[in-house]
Each structure stands twice: as structure tokens, then as C-alpha cells.
Amino acid sequence: MGVRLVEITDENRDAVCALKVRPSQERFVGSVPKSLNDAVQIPEAEPWCRAVYDGDEPVGFVMLSWNVPPGRPGILGPYFLWRLLIDGRFQGRGYGTAVLDLIVGLVRADGATELLTSHHPAEDGPGPFYRKYGFVPTGEIDGGEPVLRLDLSHSP
Numbered sequence: 001m002g003v004r005l006v007e008i009t010d011e012n013r014d015a016v017c018a019l020k021v022r023p024s025q026e027r028f029v030g031s032v033p034k035s036l037n038d039a040v041q042i043p044e045a046e047p048w049c050r051a052v053y054d055g056d057e058p059v060g061f062v063m064l065s066w067n068v069p070p071g072r073p074g075i076l077g078p079y080f081l082w083r084l085l086i087d088g089r090f091q092g093r094g095y096g097t098a099v100l101d102l103i104v105g106l107v108r109a110d111g112a113t114e115l116l117t118s119h120h121p122a123e124d125g126p127g128p129f130y131r132k133y134g135f136v137p138t139g140e141i142d143g144g145e146p147v148l149r150l151d152l153s154h155s156p
């Protein structure tokens, strides 16, 4: 598996926007077009977006808040995993885990000591995926979603 994070440009935007979760998962995560729109509309959240490729095939999308300065009300950070989706055709093959590995390496290299995320609380939602990876609930709720934290303060 050659998983890569690739910048989204005019060349690949349509292919990346065509990626979709399974219909039953649509309530768990914003679509790629919505996410790219949010990135434009909410610059104070310091959005950082990448397509997920396996070789030359787009398989998913990830968006973070990247190094948000302190003191921005309502914006979790400094490093917050905002959206992660793997197209329904490609789920369950380790891509989601591979993306987390790549993101953890990148934010660590940028000086992060923790990575936050939040997730839809439904039982069949992505909570178990994140907890399996090592994220731990902080006890906070953000916009109705439990907040999870991955500790990056120790050496890998």
C-alpha cells in the first residue's frame, strides 16, 4: 500500500470531490465539497486539506485545523483532525489508519504535543476506530460531539 497525502488542485479536485462514504455514514462526516467550502468560509480555523491517494488512485480526504493560534473562540486546536473520510469502496483496508500515521508524523514534526478530534456519537460511528488507534475521550463535548485526544508528548 503506497498511501500518500496529495495537495488538492484544479487537476484533481473533481476526482477528490467524487469520493463518498457509504450512504449510512453520510451523517457522520461532511462531504468533500462541503469541507472545501468550509475551508474557504472559516479561515480562522486554519484549514489544511489533502487528498488521500493509494498510488495514482484517490481513496479519501483529510482536513485538519493546523496550528491554530490560542484565543480563537470556538476553534479547537492547535492541531484538530476536522474531517477524515475514506471512500466506501476502499474502507476496511487500513487506509484510515495509514492516514492517521501520516498525519501524526506531520504534526509531530511541526511541534504538536497532542492531536484532537471529535466524532459523531452514534454507536455505528467512527468512535471505535479512533479509540483503537489510541485517542482517548477528554470528557468535553464540542457541538454535540465527544472530543478525543491523542497524546504525542512521548517519542514514537
Ligand SMILES: CC(C)(COP(=O)(O)OP(=O)(O)OC[C@H]1O[C@@H](n2cnc3c(N)ncnc32)[C@H](O)[C@@H]1OP(=O)(O)O)[C@@H](O)C(=O)NCCC(=O)NCCS
Pocket (backbone or CB within 6 Å): 021, 022, 025, 028, 029, 082, 083, 084, 085, 086, 087, 090, 091, 092, 093, 094, 095, 096, 097, 098, 118, 119, 120, 124, 125, 126, 127, 128, 129, 132
Ligand atoms: C472511519 C474511517 C475513516 C476508517 O477508515 P478505514 O480505512 O475504513 O479504517 P481501517 O481499515 O484503517 O480500520 C482500522 C481499524 O478500525 C476499525 N474500524 C474502522 N471503522 C470502524 C467503525 N466505524 N467502527 C468500528 N471499527 C471501525 C477496523 O475494523 C479496523 O480494525 P482492526 O485493526 O481490528 O482490523 C472510514 O471508515 C470512514 O471514512 N468512515 C465514514 C466517515 C467517518 O465516519 N469519518 C470520521 C469522521 S470524524
